[in-house]
Amino acid sequence: MTRPGRLSARLRRLPVVARLVLAVAVTMSLVLAGTAGLVYWRVETALDRQLDGDLATYEQSLDRAVRAGDVLPPGPDGSLHQVLDAEGRVLRSSEALRGQQLLTPAERAAVADGATVRRDVGSLLPITSDTLRLQARRVTAGGQPRIVVAAVRRGHRDEALRELLAQLALASGLTLLAASYAGYRTARAALRPVERYRSGAAALADSTGGTQDLRLEVPTDRDDEITRLGHTLNRMLDRLDASAAREHQFIADASHELRTPLTLMRAEIDVALHRPRNAEELTDTLRSVDTEVGRLVSLANALLDLEQLDSGEGVQPSAIGLGRLLDDACARYRTAAAREERTLTVEHGDATVRVDPRWLEPAIGTLLDNALRHGAGTIRLRAETHGGRLRLTVTDEGPGFPPDFLPRAFDRFSRAETSRTTPGTGLGLALVAAVAASHDGTAHAENTASGATVNLDIAC
Known part of the structure; x- marks a missing residue:
């Protein structure tokens, strides 16, 4: 693995809070470095402009004095000067230089050829003494070429820049520390609910009694990514509860x-054994x-079938x-109705619906079979569509449902006393209700003046 790859792997192993703080620190470092560089450049430019202005003014006054053969004028505090002939011999010089040459041979040659030379002597960091900025030009005095060198000290300028660097470093360091601390506190506060959710999930993983009493505390006064995560986890717990309840109900129903x-x-x-x-007796057995x-x-x-429908x-x-x-749902029941000398009528419009016929046809068949x-x-089967809903109604002209049976007609294994002598499992209407619920609908039974009525209202 390459070095960047190893670094990336190490970063991924860090805690989320550490990675967030590191990201904040790196970003703030880049921002502060850019800001400090911009401030330093602007201040340095302003100081250099002022220093170059003083140097140019001093150098122009020296040029005029050399051309006129006058006494060289004084310059700014700490300024220096030299006047050289074409061979580089020092003709006049500031007392502080004591014969020291300010120009190198290459620079003297360049000035003799008509170029203007400007450079700094000494460095900003590390601190050195006698830091200068000099400028040299060629002038003609009495018909002879002369090299005039003007120099001003950079001490105040360099000291101001060093002070600026120190202040920028201190301010940047304090700002970086403050930003990192704020990032740490913010990350901890933002991830505290996640830690609570993790603890809740750990409690769920260690629990053997289900999730009925386990719900995450989610604030109701905000709507951000963390609270939405909490709501999602609570919905997941609700689904787990529902799944566990279905499983328990299935086992209890099957056992019973x-x-x-x-x-x-x-x-x-x-008895047979x-x-x-x-x-004949064995055949009966x-x-x-x-x-x-x-x-x-x-x-x-x-x-x-009920379990499959309940699971969605x-x-x-x-x-x-x-x-x-x-037609498909009623096919087998038309013959049965004719055999009992009864009539089965179907009323419907010319519409296309979006349902699952694999489940809806048996549900309709259950209602027709009960009728x-x-x-x-x-027996009348009527179907109507309106507003994206399908309403199916099955009615007959019999005695209707027993009044005490109606409230629990769609419960599992619920059978009226009058029907206990006939074959059945008590799951028919429960299956009908499950089919309706799986189609985002409801099932409802009632007695009317003419007999029993069962309605299915489902999305289509």
Whole structure:
């Protein structure tokens, strides 16, 4: 792995707070460095402009005095000068130089050729003594070429820049510390709810009693990414609760309902094994066992269908003509109604609906089957669409639902007293309600003056 790759891997292993603080520190360092550089450049430019102005003025006064052969004028405090001939010999010089040459041979040659030379002597950092800024030009005095060198001291300028650097470094350092601390506090405060959520999830992972009493405390006075995460986790806990409740209900229902047919089957088999039986008796026993096995199969299929619908994973809506949907659902029940000399009528419009016929057709069939077995007279199936909703209504002319049964008609294994002598699992209307709920709808049963009515109102 390359060095940048190793650095990236190390950064990813750091805690989130540390990475945020590091990001803030690096960003602020870049911003402060850029700001400090800009301030330093502006101040340095202003100081250099003033120093260059003083140097140019002093150098011009020296030029005029040399051309006129006058006494060289004094310059700014600490200024120096030299006047050289064409061979580089010092003709006049400030007392402080004591014969020292300010120009190098190459610079003297360049000035002799007509160039203007300007440079600094000494450095800003580290601190050195006798820092100068000099400028040299060629002039003509009495017909002879002369090199006039003017120099001014940079001490005040350099001292101001060093003081500025110190202040910028101090201010930048304090600002970086303050920004890093603020970033740390902000990151800790922002991630504190995440830590609470993590603790809650850890408690859930260690819990053996379900999640009924475990909910994350989410503030209600704000709407940011963290609170939305909390709401999402709470919804996840709700779904886990619902899933656990469905699982418990499934086990309880299966245990309760499977006990009776299994007990009957064992009793039949035990009786058949404990005493000799003839062929006719054995056939009757096998028929009884077969009936109970069929009941078990129907019960298991109904429970599995309910579980699949409750989980929300079994519904796959598709576009289908309303007429075709109802014809397919009613096909087998038309013959049964004719056999009992009853009429089955279907009323619908010419519409296309988006539902899952794999589930909706059996639900309609359950309602028609109940009307055939427990109702009387004409059975009417009516379908209407309006505003993206499909309303299905099944009515008959029978005695209707027992009043005490209506409030629990769609509960699992709920059967009216009058229907307990007829075959059934008590899951038919529960399946109808589950199909309606899976289509974002509801199921409702009521008694009317003419008989029983069941309504399905679902999205389409």
